[in-house]
Amino acid sequence: MERRRFMRVVGMAGLGAAALASEARRGLGQFSAAAGSESALSIPESAQVQPEALAGLIQAGGAAKPVIFQVGSKIFFGEGHIAGSVFAGPGSQAAGLQLLKSIVATTKKDAAIVLYCGCCPWTRCPNMGPAYKQLHDLGFTHVKALYLASNFGDDWVAKGYPVEHGK
Amino acid sequence: MASRTVRRAWAALLLGLLLAAGKPGAAMPPEDPLLNKPAPAFVRDDLSGRHVDLAAYRGKVVLLNFWASWCAPCQLEMPRFAAWQHQYGAAGLRVVGVSMDEEAAGTRRVCRKLGVDYPVVMGDAELGTLYGGVFGLPVTYLIGRDGQVRARFQGESDLKAMEARIRELLDGR
Numbered sequence: 001m002e003r004r005r006f007m008r009v010v011g012m013a014g015l016g017a018a019a020l021a022s023e024a025r026r027g028l029g030q031f032s033a034a035a036g037s038e039s040a041l042s043i044p045e046s047a048q049v050q051p052e053a054l055a056g057l058i059q060a061g062g063a064a065k066p067v068i069f070q071v072g073s074k075i076f077f078g079e080g081h082i083a084g085s086v087f088a089g090p091g092s093q094a095a096g097l098q099l100l101k102s103i104v105a106t107t108k109k110d111a112a113i114v115l116y117c118g119c120c121p122w123t124r125c126p127n128m129g130p131a132y133k134q135l136h137d138l139g140f141t142h143v144k145a146l147y148l149a150s151n152f153g154d155d156w157v158a159k160g161y162p163v164e165h166g167k
Numbered sequence: 168m169a170s171r172t173v174r175r176a177w178a179a180l181l182l183g184l185l186l187a188a189g190k191p192g193a194a195m196p197p198e199d200p201l202l203n204k205p206a207p208a209f210v211r212d213d214l215s216g217r218h219v220d221l222a223a224y225r226g227k228v229v230l231l232n233f234w235a236s237w238c239a240p241c242q243l244e245m246p247r248f249a250a251w252q253h254q255y256g257a258a259g260l261r262v263v264g265v266s267m268d269e270e271a272a273g274t275r276r277v278c279r280k281l282g283v284d285y286p287v288v289m290g291d292a293e294l295g296t297l298y299g300g301v302f303g304l305p306v307t308y309l310i311g312r313d314g315q316v317r318a319r320f321q322g323e324s325d326l327k328a329m330e331a332r333i334r335e336l337l338d339g340r
Contacts (some may be wrong), residue, residue, distance in 0.1 A: 073235065075267050078292035079300050092237055120304055121322050124239050150322055151303020165296075 038129030040122050040145070047132070049144040054114060055161040058083060066144070067107065071100060071131035072117035076152065082116065083162035091117070091131030100131055104138065113143045118152025199319040200299055206231070206310045207297040211288035214275055219263060219286050222314070228255075228336045229310040230262045233290060233301045236273035240323045241305040245281045247326055251333065252285045258337045259312065265290040267304065311336050 057064050069088035070077050077087045088103050089096030107113070113135065117127040128145055135143045148155040157163055201207070206229070210220045221229070232248060234241035245264070252262040264287035266274040271289055278287055295301035298308070309318040309332055318332050 073237075073267060074269055075290070075292050075295065076302055079295045079302060090237065118303055119235075120238055120240060124323075126237050126239065153300055153302030154321070157300060157302055 038133055040117075040125040040128040042129045043132050043145045047143065047145055048147040049114060050147055051155050051159065051161060054082075054146055055156075055159075058162050064112075066112035066114045066142075068114045068116065069100065069103065069131075070117065071096065071115050071127045072119040072125075072152075076119060078165075078167050080152075080157060080163045080165050082156065083164045085116070085164075087167075088115075088131070091115075091127035091129070091134070096127070097130060097134050100134060101138065104135065104140070107140075109139050110141050113140060114146055115143065116146035116148065116152070118146075118148035118156065120151065122147060122149050199316070201308070201316045202319060203315055203317070205314050206308065206316050209294060209297065211294075213286040213288050214271065214278065215286075217286060219288050221263070221310075224261050224263075224310070225314050226312050227259045227261045228312055228333060229308075230260065230333065231265065231308040231310060232262065233265045233267055233295070233298070233304060233306045235267040235304055236277040237268075238304040242277065242281060244305060244307075244324065244326065245277075245283055249281070249283050249285060251330065255333065255337060260333060260337060261285075263288070265294060267291075267295065267301065309333060309336060312339070 054066075054068075057066065058068075065084070068082050068085035070081050070085050071088050071091040073090060074087055081087070086103065089099030091097060091100070104113075115128060115131050115135070117125050117131075119125060119127065122128075132143060132145050206221060208220075208222045210218065210222075213219050221231075230248060230251070232241075232244070234245065248262045248264075251260060262285040264278075264283065264285060266287055267290045268274045274287060274289065277283075290301070298306075303321065305320075305322070305324070307320040307324065307329065308316050309320075309329070311317045317336055318329075320329055
């Protein structure tokens with residue numbers, strides 16, 4: 001009897017916590033929708049790549065290494081960026097999307113491409129969604145989005161993955 | 168039998184907590200190396216052309232907020248910062264914004280829209296690097312009256328916790 005009560009209490013605590021988290025995530029979603037831009041949440045999970053996996057590809061080098069574009073802030077790019085990546089303009093701005101389009105003009109449609117930003121938490125990033133959609137609409141077939149949950153600093157730099165500084 | 172039940176119960180609780188933590192922002196950010204060190208000094212002009220010298224705020228509690236016009240969570244916080252400047256200004260709080268926009272036009276537009284009347288300077292890679300690399304927004308530093316960095320808030324912050332920390336610093340704790 002005691003055991004059953006304990007199970008019930010602990011189970012309810014767990015469910016309560018999960019419900020709170022779900023509510024919080026719903027709140028974030030509402031804000032993103034209100035922001036009126038293509039959210040990073042529009043990028044399917046199958047098109048996402050985790051930082052550890054990308055770092056492994058970079059360190060392995062060779063043919064498996066994708067072309068990497070930073071589609072966020074130019075100032076952040078100047079502070080530090082993924083080794084070998086190219087600044088391609090903020091995806092939330094028309095000028096940024098135009099730059100991205102011109103940069104990929106000579107890239108093969110089946111090239112392995114990784115986009116990243118990390119300016120804000122993933123759920124609030126204004127750049128990734130539009131940039132991903134643009135490449136998809138242009139016919140690129142192997143585009144992945146780097147999933148940075150919090151930001152580039154916490155999820156890439158602080159983990160010791162390859163970084164270059166300067167423009 | 169009893170221990171298996173207890174194990175299952177803890178597993179249920181852990182599962183709930185893991186779900187609660189969720190994917191975004193679940194991990195605690197690594198501790199900032201600037202904590203309890205002197206805040207890196209800088210001198211810049213704000214959007215109105217007034218000189219902002221961080222060192223001149225010695226004796227005040229400073230809320231130093233890095234933000235950008237394209238950063239949605241930043242804009243949720245800024246009206247609160249403006250309100251705190253008015254509420255706690257007499258007690259010694261000074262709010263300073265650092266815009267990480269490339270152009271001042273977007274910064275001015277957002278400041279007007281949100282009623283930001285505290286000094287805002289334009290940041291760049293150099294200033295970001297001075298603060299250990301500002302790679303994500305928003306990020307807010309609380310600097311004590313002694314000029315030392317006392318707290319760092321990254322991402323979508325708990326504003327109640329931030330306000331509580333400001334009060335502590337104003338009280339000299």
